[in-house]
Amino acid sequence: MFPHRKVVPLIPPIPMPAWLFAALYAGAELLFGVTGRLAGIAHFAHLGGMIGSALVVMQWRRPRTQ
Numbered sequence: 001m002f003p004h005r006k007v008v009p010l011i012p013p014i015p016m017p018a019w020l021f022a023a024l025y026a027g028a029e030l031l032f033g034v035t036g037r038l039a040g041i042a043h044f045a046h047l048g049g050m051i052g053s054a055l056v057v058m059q060w061r062r063p064r065t066q
Contacts, residue, residue, distance in 0.1 A: 001057060001060075002018060003017065003018050003019035003022075004017050004018070004019070005017070005018045006018075007021050009021060022050070025050075026047060026050055029043045029044075029046045029047050029050075030043070030047060033047065
């Protein structure tokens with residue numbers, strides 16, 4: 001909802017916009033899911049949640065027609 005808000009992740013502690021953090025996290029989840037690294041984590045479930053929440057936010061931002 002606030003893509004330009006600054007966030008500071010624990011590792012690395014570098015301030016960045018929320019959209020960049022989300023993009024990096026999605027890229028890491030995709031990489032780990034495709035390569036099979038970090039077994040025991042549902043990487044594609046995380047990606048599905050990101051896609052689902054992005055669709056919900058797009059629906060909320062859509063202008064309402066009466």
